[in-house]
Amino acid sequence: MSGFLRNLGVRLPLIQAPMAGGPDSPALAAAVSEAGGLGSLGCAYLTPEQLEQAIAATRALTPAPFAINLFVRSDPPDDAGAMARVAAALEPLRRELKLTEQPAPAKPLPGFDAQLEVVLRLKPRVLSFTFGLLAPHQLAALRAAGIATVGTATTLEEGEALQRLGVDAICAQGSEAGGHRGTFLGDPYDALTGTLTLTRQLVTRLRVPIIAAGGIMDTAGIRAVLHLGAFAAQLGTAFMLCPEAGTHPAHRAALKSAAARTTVVTRAFSGRAARGIKNRFSELFGDRAQQIAPATFPQHQALTAELRSAAAAQNRPDLMQLWCGQNAVMLRELPARELVGALIDGLVSI
Numbered sequence: 001m002s003g004f005l006r007n008l009g010v011r012l013p014l015i016q017a018p019m020a021g022g023p024d025s026p027a028l029a030a031a032v033s034e035a036g037g038l039g040s041l042g043c044a045y046l047t048p049e050q051l052e053q054a055i056a057a058t059r060a061l062t063p064a065p066f067a068i069n070l071f072v073r074s075d076p077p078d079d080a081g082a083m084a085r086v087a088a089a090l091e092p093l094r095r096e097l098k099l100t101e102q103p104a105p106a107k108p109l110p111g112f113d114a115q116l117e118v119v120l121r122l123k124p125r126v127l128s129f130t131f132g133l134l135a136p137h138q139l140a141a142l143r144a145a146g147i148a149t150v151g152t153a154t155t156l157e158e159g160e161a162l163q164r165l166g167v168d169a170i171c172a173q174g175s176e177a178g179g180h181r182g183t184f185l186g187d188p189y190d191a192l193t194g195t196l197t198l199t200r201q202l203v204t205r206l207r208v209p210i211i212a213a214g215g216i217m218d219t220a221g222i223r224a225v226l227h228l229g230a231f232a233a234q235l236g237t238a239f240m241l242c243p244e245a246g247t248h249p250a251h252r253a254a255l256k257s258a259a260a261r262t263t264v265v266t267r268a269f270s271g272r273a274a275r276g277i278k279n280r281f282s283e284l285f286g287d288r289a290q291q292i293a294p295a296t297f298p299q300h301q302a303l304t305a306e307l308r309s310a311a312a313a314q315n316r317p318d319l320m321q322l323w324c325g326q327n328a329v330m331l332r333e334l335p336a337r338e339l340v341g342a343l344i345d346g347l348v349s350i
């Protein structure tokens with residue numbers, strides 16, 4: 001049993017990954033935490049009020065600890081040239097989805113400082129974060145509030161930076177992982193190290209305890225990363241078909257289809273590299289030939305928002321954002337408690 005989990009009173013070396021934007025939910029996080037793992041809530045897109053409600057809703061379902069997850073952002077200024085380029089590329093798709101010619105004004109993302117203030121006030125037991133480093137004074141404030149911190153690394157260099165910062169644990173996000181790449185130092189396409197390699201690099205080179213994430217879907221996968229020296233496995237895609245998850249019905253159908261066998265890392269949806277099911281939209285924007293350069297995150301995400309939600313409402317998987325890891329083939333559709341039971345079957349709680 002690792003010190004990190006023991007301090008929290010978490011029995012199983014299993015973390016349900018934060019999945020902002022719909023797939024995770026208070027019901028899912030609470031069910032996983034009740035079953036002995038550590039549930040997470042991806043709260044990056046929530047306003048301070050919504051974040052407060054999400055924490056309250058989860059606490060109403062379980063007294064067990066859970067993690068809140070945020071994006072550490074420093075947004076570049078909006079770029080008018082990029083906006084015109086992206087708008088022109090989206091125009092034929094907007095027409096296809098029968099959207100008005102004039103896109104609805106984009107909603108800005110809630111500010112990180114205001115989100116962190118809620119976390120410090122409501123004191124969930126764990127704050128995990130991705131896309132960057134907290135400032136030292138923010139980390140000190142979390143520590144003073146008794147909140148354990150988990151940073152996300154996609155390279156050894158990022159792991160070293162998180163260790164210097166002084167986090168309590170590091171999530172090694174292998175390239176198999178679904179959703180946004182956490183990369184914050186250098187080009188995300190140079191940071192596609194697999195889970196096995198990255199976990200082993202961080203375990204052997206760092207003193208901070210390591211969580212492994214990316215493509216882990218069953219007991220054998222969990223056992224493998226524990227064997228590599230990680231103290232817990234973090235699984236996202238594996239939980240996306242649970243009835244407690246907020247995964248959109250069309251996204252569920254795509255995860256169960258043969259299309260989920262082919263995933264790509266693409267900047268097409270948000271402007272940040274993320275892994276999802278390859279479709280028509282994922283191939284529109286990016287860095288390859290035939291692709292149009294996206295705007296940066298979060299400007300690009302705001303520019304595509306209306307189209308993405310219309311595609312979901314109209315059940316158009318060819319234009320939807322379908323985040324998914326490389327191992328959806330192994331998905332099981334079970335209630336979260338049963339899934340946790342199946343995932344840790346035969347694993348001694350350590």
Ligand SMILES: Cc1cc2nc3c(=O)[nH]c(=O)nc-3n(C[C@H](O)[C@H](O)[C@H](O)COP(=O)(O)O)c2cc1C
Binds near residue numbers: 044178213
């Ligand atoms: C739909 C989806 C949304 C995600 N959102 C977040 C997020 O908000 N914050 C975060 O740190 N990681 C996020 N991730 C990445 C997960 O934390 C984790 O790295 C990944 O799910 C592990 O790979 P797997 O999906 O193959 O299990 C997301 C992943 C998915 C699939």
